[in-house]
Amino acid sequence: MRRFFKKRFxxxxxxxxxxxxxxxxxxxxxxxxxxxEIFTELFKTVNMNYVDEINPAELMDKSIKSMLAELDPxxxxxxxxxxxxxxINNTGEYTGIGALITRKEDKLIVKEVYxxxxxxxxxxxxxxxxxxxxxxxxxxxxxxxxxxxxGAKNTKIEVKYNRQGKTVAAQIIxxxxxxxxxxxxxxxxxxxxxxxxxxxxxxxxxxxxxxxEALKKDGAEKIILDLRGNPGGLLQEAVNVxxxxxxxxxxxxxxxxxxxxxxxxxxxxxxxxxxEIPLVVIVDGKSASASEIVSGALQDLDRAIIVxxxxxxxxxxxxxxxxxxxxxxxxxxxxxxxxxxxxIQALDYWHKDxxxxxxxxxxxxxxxxxxxxxxxxxxxxxxxxxxxxxxTKLNYITDLLVKNDGxxxxxxxxxxxxxxxxxxxxxxTDADFQDFKLYLKKSNFSxxxxxxxxxxxxxxxxxxxxxxENITQEYQQLLSAIQxxxxxxxDKNQSEIKKLILEEVIKRFQYKxxxxxxxxxxxxxxxxxxxxxxxxxxxxxLLKMI
Numbered sequence: 001m002r003r004f005f006k007k008r009f010x011x012x013x014x015x016x017x018x019x020x021x022x023x024x025x026x027x028x029x030x031x032x033x034x035x036x037e038i039f040t041e042l043f044k045t046v047n048m049n050y051v052d053e054i055n056p057a058e059l060m061d062k063s064i065k066s067m068l069a070e071l072d073p074x075x076x077x078x079x080x081x082x083x084x085x086x087x088i089n090n091t092g093e094y095t096g097i098g099a100l101i102t103r104k105e106d107k108l109i110v111k112e113v114y115x116x117x118x119x120x121x122x123x124x125x126x127x128x129x130x131x132x133x134x135x136x137x138x139x140x141x142x143x144x145x146x147x148x149x150x151g152a153k154n155t156k157i158e159v160k161y162n163r164q165g166k167t168v169a170a171q172i173i174x175x176x177x178x179x180x181x182x183x184x185x186x187x188x189x190x191x192x193x194x195x196x197x198x199x200x201x202x203x204x205x206x207x208x209x210x211x212x213e214a215l216k217k218d219g220a221e222k223i224i225l226d227l228r229g230n231p232g233g234l235l236q237e238a239v240n241v242x243x244x245x246x247x248x249x250x251x252x253x254x255x256x257x258x259x260x261x262x263x264x265x266x267x268x269x270x271x272x273x274x275x276e277i278p279l280v281v282i283v284d285g286k287s288a289s290a291s292e293i294v295s296g297a298l299q300d301l302d303r304a305i306i307v308x309x310x311x312x313x314x315x316x317x318x319x320x321x322x323x324x325x326x327x328x329x330x331x332x333x334x335x336x337x338x339x340x341x342x343x344i345q346a347l348d349y350w351h352k353d354x355x356x357x358x359x360x361x362x363x364x365x366x367x368x369x370x371x372x373x374x375x376x377x378x379x380x381x382x383x384x385x386x387x388x389x390x391x392t393k394l395n396y397i398t399d400l401l402v403k404n405d406g407x408x409x410x411x412x413x414x415x416x417x418x419x420x421x422x423x424x425x426x427x428x429t430d431a432d433f434q435d436f437k438l439y440l441k442k443s444n445f446s447x448x449x450x451x452x453x454x455x456x457x458x459x460x461x462x463x464x465x466x467x468x469e470n471i472t473q474e475y476q477q478l479l480s481a482i483q484x485x486x487x488x489x490x491d492k493n494q495s496e497i498k499k500l501i502l503e504e505v506i507k508r509f510q511y512k513x514x515x516x517x518x519x520x521x522x523x524x525x526x527x528x529x530x531x532x533x534x535x536x537x538x539x540x541x542l543l544k545m546i
Contacts, residue, residue, distance in 0.1 A: 071332065072349040072358075074318050078328040096150045099124060100178045101494030104405075108138045108145050110161075111408070115511040116175070122172045125163070126508060132160040145175035150174070164416055182207035185215060192530055193220030194520055197241070200233030200290035205240030205426075212244060212273055222278045222533040224526060225294075226309065226519075228392070232289025235266070235317060235336070236391075242297050244269035245304070247275055250339075252297045255317050257334035262319075264334075278539055279304040280529040283383060284392045295383045296338035302373045302543050306385040307529050309392035313346025313361075313382035340369040341403050342379035362486035373544045387532065391496070391524050397489040398496050400447045407497070410439050411504035421509050425518060428498040436501060437490060452482050 043063075047056060064077045076082075102109050108130040112266020113120045131138050133148040134157065141148075155174040158168055179383055181204035183197040193215030197208060212223065232238075239252045246252075250268045257263055281295045281304045292311050298304035317334045336342050347358040366380035378384055394402065401407050418426070439445075446452065459475050462468045468475075490497065506514045519526055532539055539545075 020347045053285050068329075072316065074314075074316055074330065075332045076330045078320075080326045082328075088285050092231075095172060096177050097122075097124070097172050098175070101130070101146050103145065106139045109405075114179075114511070115513065116178055120176050122170045122275070124161070124170065124172070125415075127415070128168075129162040129410070130159055131162055131167070134158055165381040180207060182211050184513055186517070186520060187212035187215060187218060187220055188224070188526065188530060189397070190219065191221045192224065192533055193218075193222070194224045194226065194526065196226045196516055197291075198230055200235075200237040200241075202232070202234065202237065204233070204237040205244070208241050209244055209273060216274065216277075223280075224528070224529045224533070225279065225281045225304075227287045227291040227295060228284040228525070229283055229286045230288070230291040231286065232291055232314065235290060235293065238290035238293035238297075239266045239268065240270065241294050244273045245275060245277070245279060245298065246301055246377075247272060250301065252339065253293050254339075255334040256337060259333065262317075262334045269442035275303075278533050278536075280533055281306050282392075282529055283308045283311045283385060283527050285309055285312055285382075285394075287383075288314040289316075292344055292383050293336065293338070296342070296344060299377060299383065299386065300339040300342075300369075300371050302371050302545075304373065305529075305532055305539065305542050306383060307387045307532070308385050308389055308525055310384050310388075311344070313380075315343045315345030315346055338372055340377060342367070342369045342377065343384050344379055346381045375544055378530065379434045387528065389525055389528060395489075395493045395496060397447065397486065398451075398500065400449060401497065402464065402500065404446070404448055406440055406445050406447070407500050407504055409443070409445075410436050411501060411508060413499070414441060414505055415508040420506075423510055423514070426502070426505060428502045430494075433494055433498055433500070436497070437487070447486055449486065450483070452479070452486075455479060455482065 043060070047054060047059075061079055062078070068075045068077055071304055097119040098112075098114040099110055099119035102111050110119070110126055110128045110130065113124055125540055130145075133145065136145075136148060143305050149159075149172070151157070151174055153175055157172045157174065159172060160169050160171065162168075162447040169190045179199070179201070181192055181197060181199050181201050183196055183198050185193065191217050193212070195208060195211045195215070197204060215223065235253070235255075241253045242250075246268055248268050248271055251265060252268060253266045255262060255264045255266070279298065281298060283291065283295050283306060286307075287295065288311065290312065295304075295306050295311065299306050315335050315337075316332045318330045319333045320330045323329055335345060337343050346360055348361060349358045351359045361380040363381065366378040369377050369379065371377055398503050414432075455475070456479055459468060459471070462471055462475075503518070505517050506518055510517070531543070
C-alpha cells in the first residue's frame with residue numbers, strides 16, 4: 001500500500017505545488033524546493049508510522065484544500081467527484097433529478113424542485129428529507145450523497161424520504177436537465193421588458209439576446225435587467241451580455257495580474273442588438289463577480305442606471321487549470337477593473353481580523369473614479385447603485401432566518417396546511433406572522449446570532465472547567481434577554497419577513513417562475529426601476545444626459 005501511495009499520491013502533490021508557484025518559481029527555487037521536500041518527507045513519515053491505518057487520498061485532499069483556504073475562498077482544488085459539479089455550474093447542463101439539494105448535518109434536504117424535471121415528475125417537494133438512495137442510507141454517507149442521484153439518462157433510482165412525519169418511497173428516472181441562465185422574461189407593462197439573469201454560464205448571452213429580441217418584437221421600448229442573487233460565472237459571458245447594449249470594440253473589463261499572460265483587455269466583439277434602448281439594472285448584496293462586471297461596465301459607460309443595494313464586491317478572476325488524474329485547481333489569477341479603472345474587490349484576504357476573517361475595505365479608503373460622462377463612482381466595495389434602495393438589503397435578523405432555514409421550514413408547513421391554494425397569491429397576515437413566531441418557538445428554532453453563539457460557547461467552556469453550577473442562573477437570564485431582544489427584532493422587521501415568507505410559499509405552488517411573475521407586479525425594486533424608465537427627465541438626469 002505504501003509503495004502505491006508513493007507513486008499515486010506524492011508525485012501529483014509535487015506537480016500540484018509546482019503549478020501554484022508559476023512564474024515566480026525560478027526566483028524562489030531553493031525555498032520552494034525545500035518546502036516541497038519537507039512536505040513530502042512529512043507526509044511519507046506520517047503514513048508509515050501513524051498508529052492507525054489512514055486514507056492517503058482523503059488526507060491529501062484535506063491537506064490541499066486547507067492550504068488553499070489560506071489564500072481566498074475562490075482558489076479551490078477539485079478532485080474527480082468535485083469536477084462534475086463544477087462542469088454543471090459552467091455549462092448549465094447535466095443528467096440528474098432536476099432539484100436543488102443541500103446537506104445539513106446528516107440530513108439531505110430538497111430545497112427547490114425544477115418544474116417538469118425528474119424529481120418534480122416523481123412527486124418530490126421542497127422540504128422533503130431524503131433518507132435512502134437505492135440501498136444506501138444517507139446517514140451512512142460521509143461524502144456528497146447527491147452523487148448517488150446522478151447517472152446516465154433513463155437510469156431509475158429508488159429513493160425514500162421523510163415528509164411531514166411520514167416515510168415515502170418514490171422512483172426517479174434520470175433525464176437531461178438544463179439550468180437556464182435566463183429563467184424568466186416578460187413585459188411588465190406595454191412598453192417595458194423585464195429579464196432575469198440568474199447566472200453566467202455558456203448560454204447566458206445567447207439566452208439574454210433571445211429574450212431581448214423577443215421583448216422588442218413584442219413592443220418593449222425599455223428594459224430592466226435583474227441581476228439580484230446572481231453569483232457570477234464566466235467572465236467572457238459577462239462581456240458578451242454587455243455587447244448586446246454597447247457598440248463593438250468597447251472596453252468592458254481589464255484584468256491585471258503578476259503573470260503577464262493574464263493581463264488582458266476584454267472588449268465587445270459582437271454587433272449590438274440595441275445601443276439606445278433605456279436600461280435599468282437591479283443588483284443586491286448577492287450580485288457578484290460577472291454580475292458586477294456587467295453592472296459596473298454599463299454604469300461606467302453611462303449605458304444603464306443601477307438600482308438596488310451595493311453588490312457583493314468580488315473583483316477577483318479565477319481560471320481552472322488541469323492537474324493529473326482528472327483533477328483540477330481553480331486559481332485566482334488576477335483582479336478585474338471596470339472601464340473607469342476601479343477594482344471593486346471588497347475583502348482583503350491578506351489581512352484578517354482576530355477571528356481569521358478577511359478585512360473589508362473601509363469606506364474612508366474608497367477611491368473616486370469618473371464614468372464616461374464624468375459621473376463619480378467608487379471602488380473598494382462592490383458596485384454602488386445610482387439609486388440605492390434600503391429594502392434590497394436584508395436586515396441582520398432576517399438574514400439569519402434565511403440562512404438557518406427558519407422561513408424555508410415554515411413555508412413547508414404552510415404548504416401542507418393549505419394544499420388547495422394552487423395559483424392563488426395568498427396574503428401573509430399578522431395572524432400568519434404570529435403563527436410563524438409560534439412555529440419557531442415550538443420547533444426550538446435557534447437564530448444562532450453571533451451574540452447567542454458566543455454565550456453558548458461560554459457555557460460549553462464552563463462545563464469543561466466544571467464551573468457551570470456557578471453561572472447557570474446568570475446564563476439563563478442572559479440567554480432569555482438575548483431571545484427577547486431577538487423577538488423584538490422579528491417584530492420590527494415583520495414586513496420584510498412576511499414578504500420572504502410569501503415568496504417562499506409562492507415558489508412551493510408555482511415554482512420559481514411564479515415568484516418572478518409575482519415580482520413584476522409587486523416588487524418594490526422593479527417598481528422603482530420602472531418608475532425611472534417611465535420618467536425620461538429623471539432617467540437622463542441620472543445619466544447626465546441633460
